[in-house]
Amino acid sequence: MFKKSREWHNIRPDEREIVARHMKNVPVKLGAMAKELGISVKLSSLPxxxxxxxxxxxxxxxxxxxxxxxxxxxxxxxxxxxxxxxLHRTVIDDLGGTLKDNVLYRSGAEESIEYEANRLAAHIVMPEDVLEKAYLEYGEQLSEAAIEHLAEQFGVSKAAMEIRVAA
Structure with a gap:
C-alpha cells in the first residue's frame, strides 16, 4: 500500500540503518536521529x-x-x-557549505533536490510500516477526524498527512 521513497536506496547503508531504527516508533525522534548521524541541531531565530x-x-x-x-x-x-x-552533502559543499530552505522548501539549488528531500522527509516522519498499521485500523476511507488523529500521532500537519496518505 505505502512504499518507501525512491530516495531511500540512495542513502549510505550505515546511515540507512540508523534512520530505519529511529523510524520504528512515532512520532519519530528526529533530534535523536540527527545526533546519531553526527548532525548538530539548533532552534534559531532565522529570517x-x-x-x-x-x-x-x-x-x-x-x-x-x-x-x-x-x-x-x-x-x-x-x-x-x-x-x-x-542525499546531498556534495551539493551543500558545492554551494559554499550552506543550504537555506525558504518556507516553500526552495534553496536556490536544483529543484529536483528539493523534491527528493521532501519525499524522503515525508517517508522519515511518516514511515510506511507504522502508517500502514494505522491506516488498516481506520479502514481504506480515512475520515477527516482520522487524518487529524494520525497527523497528531505522527507529529505532522494535517496537510502533510493528507498528502502522504494520498500518495
Whole structure:
C-alpha cells in the first residue's frame, strides 16, 4: 500500500540503518536521529521566510530550524534538512557549505533536490510500516477526524498527512 521513497536506496547503508531504527516508533525522534548521524541541531531565530538551513562546519554539519514556526513545521523542516544531509552533502559543499530552505522548501539549488528531500522527509516522519498499521485500523476511507488523529500521532500537519496518505 505505502512504499518507501525512491530516495531511500540512495542513502549510505550505515546511515540507512540508523534512520530505519529511529523510524520504528512515532512520532519519530528526529533530534535523536540527527545526533546519531553526527548532525548538530539548533532552534534559531532565522529570517521569517527561512524555515531551515544545513551548513558544513569544522566539526561536521549543523542544522538550524526557525524557532518561530509551528512544532509540526519544525519537525518536517528538520526531516527535510536531515534528508539533504543524507542525499546531498556534495551539493551543500558545492554551494559554499550552506543550504537555506525558504518556507516553500526552495534553496536556490536544483529543484529536483528539493523534491527528493521532501519525499524522503515525508517517508522519515511518516514511515510506511507504522502508517500502514494505522491506516488498516481506520479502514481504506480515512475520515477527516482520522487524518487529524494520525497527523497528531505522527507529529505532522494535517496537510502533510493528507498528502502522504494520498500518495
Amino acid at each position: 521569517i521566510n527561512v524555515s531551515g538551513q544545513i551548513s558544513k562546519t569544522s566539526g561536521g554539519y549543523e542544522i538550524k530550524i526557525n524557532r518561530h514556526e509551528s512544532r509540526q513545521r519544525q519537525r518536517f523542516t528538520l526531516a527535510h534538512e536531515i534528508s539533504h544531509y543524507l
